[in-house]
Amino acid sequence: MIDVKDRTNQEVEEDVGAGQARFRNEAGYLEETLRQRQGLIQAAALVRLGDVMEELRDKVASIGAAADYTPPECARRCETVGVSKGNLSTLSTVLLGIMAGVFIGLGAMLCTIVTTDTGLGFGLTKLLGGLVFCLGLILVVVAGAELFTGNCLIVMSWISGKTSTMQVLRNWGLVYFANLAGSLLIAGLVFATMQYTFSNLGVGANALAIANAKVNLTFGSAFARGILCNLLVCLAVWLCFSAKSVPGKILAIIFPITAFVAAGFEHSVANMYFIPMGIFLAGKPAVVEAAGLTSAGVANLDIPGFLGNLIPVTLGNIVGGAIMVGVVYWFSYLRQERTVAAFAAAPAAKAEAPAGNPTSQPKAEPIMLGMGSKALFDVLSRARHDTAFLASLSRNPEEALKEYDLTPAERAALASGDIRQIESQIGTLDKAMQTWLIARLSQEKW
Numbered sequence: 001m002i003d004v005k006d007r008t009n010q011e012v013e014e015d016v017g018a019g020q021a022r023f024r025n026e027a028g029y030l031e032e033t034l035r036q037r038q039g040l041i042q043a044a045a046l047v048r049l050g051d052v053m054e055e056l057r058d059k060v061a062s063i064g065a066a067a068d069y070t071p072p073e074c075a076r077r078c079e080t081v082g083v084s085k086g087n088l089s090t091l092s093t094v095l096l097g098i099m100a101g102v103f104i105g106l107g108a109m110l111c112t113i114v115t116t117d118t119g120l121g122f123g124l125t126k127l128l129g130g131l132v133f134c135l136g137l138i139l140v141v142v143a144g145a146e147l148f149t150g151n152c153l154i155v156m157s158w159i160s161g162k163t164s165t166m167q168v169l170r171n172w173g174l175v176y177f178a179n180l181a182g183s184l185l186i187a188g189l190v191f192a193t194m195q196y197t198f199s200n201l202g203v204g205a206n207a208l209a210i211a212n213a214k215v216n217l218t219f220g221s222a223f224a225r226g227i228l229c230n231l232l233v234c235l236a237v238w239l240c241f242s243a244k245s246v247p248g249k250i251l252a253i254i255f256p257i258t259a260f261v262a263a264g265f266e267h268s269v270a271n272m273y274f275i276p277m278g279i280f281l282a283g284k285p286a287v288v289e290a291a292g293l294t295s296a297g298v299a300n301l302d303i304p305g306f307l308g309n310l311i312p313v314t315l316g317n318i319v320g321g322a323i324m325v326g327v328v329y330w331f332s333y334l335r336q337e338r339t340v341a342a343f344a345a346a347p348a349a350k351a352e353a354p355a356g357n358p359t360s361q362p363k364a365e366p367i368m369l370g371m372g373s374k375a376l377f378d379v380l381s382r383a384r385h386d387t388a389f390l391a392s393l394s395r396n397p398e399e400a401l402k403e404y405d406l407t408p409a410e411r412a413a414l415a416s417g418d419i420r421q422i423e424s425q426i427g428t429l430d431k432a433m434q435t436w437l438i439a440r441l442s443q444e445k446w
Contacts, residue, residue: 101182107136211278226316
């Protein structure tokens with residue numbers, strides 16, 4: 001019996017030991033399985049993180065690639081827009097001009113309200129007013145409208161010979177008076193709302209003070225402020241040409257426009273709202289009293305006072321926008337390209353001139369070309385007529401171009417077969433060169 005009992009205990013111990021061993025094996029298996037699954041989860045997470053990072057990198061790269069144009073590209077875009085504006089129909093020009101006057105008036109109205117009784121001090125109040133005034137140009141650029149001050153940049157297409165003098169003057173004239181009509185319309189509507197009674201006549205007093213200060217500027221001060229104003233406005237428009245997205249355009253507008261308003265510079269179209277509003281309010285004794293003025297103190301708030309401000313400010317706006325931005329950037333980025341185009345077009349013009357008395361033909365004006373530009377034209381002319389040279393240009397561009405004094409950019413474009421920098425000149429070259437270039441541009445290589 002003892003042997004049986006001992007054997008039974010031994011068997012039980014063996015069974016318990018076997019069970020424990022099995023449990024340890026199963027526990028180890030489960031632990032190993034969990035470890036493997038955790039490794040797989042971590043690996044999957046790393047793969048997903050890598051995919052997310054790659055997607056993010058691609059998005060950032062695409063945003064970077066699409067975010068802006070270079071200054072030379074902005075110049076070409078501005079020139080192209082100038083051509084479009086010069087060719088815009090009279091009805092469209094007038095309607096869009098009226099809308100621009102309304103938009104700028106809305107910005108001026110918001111500026112008046114926001115700068116009333118702020119208690120922030122002079123500088124911060126001016127800064128806040130400039131920030132909200134941006135509404136006007138944002139609406140013009142994003143919604144679409146014809147604004148006289150921005151249209152001063154049409155001079156870029158005019159200098160290139162793509163817009164005639166009559167087209168420029170027609171656009172400026174129509175847009176200017178359409179802006180005036182839109183500004184007077186919005187000023188009349190805002191006055192009819194009795195908005196000037198807000199804040200115990202504070203809004204009206206502020207509007208009256210703004211207008212009264214403007215009509216009491218000297219001619220020289222108004223002219224100088226007009227120059228600086230449209231320098232900043234046209235720079236804002238120029239920066240908008242660099243942006244491909246609406247947020248980019250808005251951001252480009254904010255700082256220059258805020259700067260001109262905060263600095264107290266003079267915008268002719270904005271004054272088409274501010275001063276008429278002041279003229280309306282000068283007939284309200286309660287508003288005049290609230291502004292701390294007298295009837296004698298607002299004596300210049302009339303039509304002669306309005307014109308006395310508008311004339312020098314408009315002239316200053318033309319100088320600041322057309323000359324200090326448009327002309328300067330044309331000479332900086334388009335002069336060399338357009339002189340090459342003129343050089344290329346000269347032989348065709350001579351060939352198409354009617355036969356007859358040589359003295360009846362216009363005398364050719366000398367064209368100044370940079371060495372690189374002339375060399376580029378020489379290469380294109382030779383490639384157009386010499387198929388062997390064209391073939392060598394395709395096979396071994398470095399050898400084919402070594403004797404030409406090209407700029408690095410021109411040499412790289414010719415070597416790669418990418419001649420996009422010539423695209424902007426196609427419209428001004430002679431017909432044969434146009435046809436040849438279009439054929440070349442339609443191919444990946446020469």
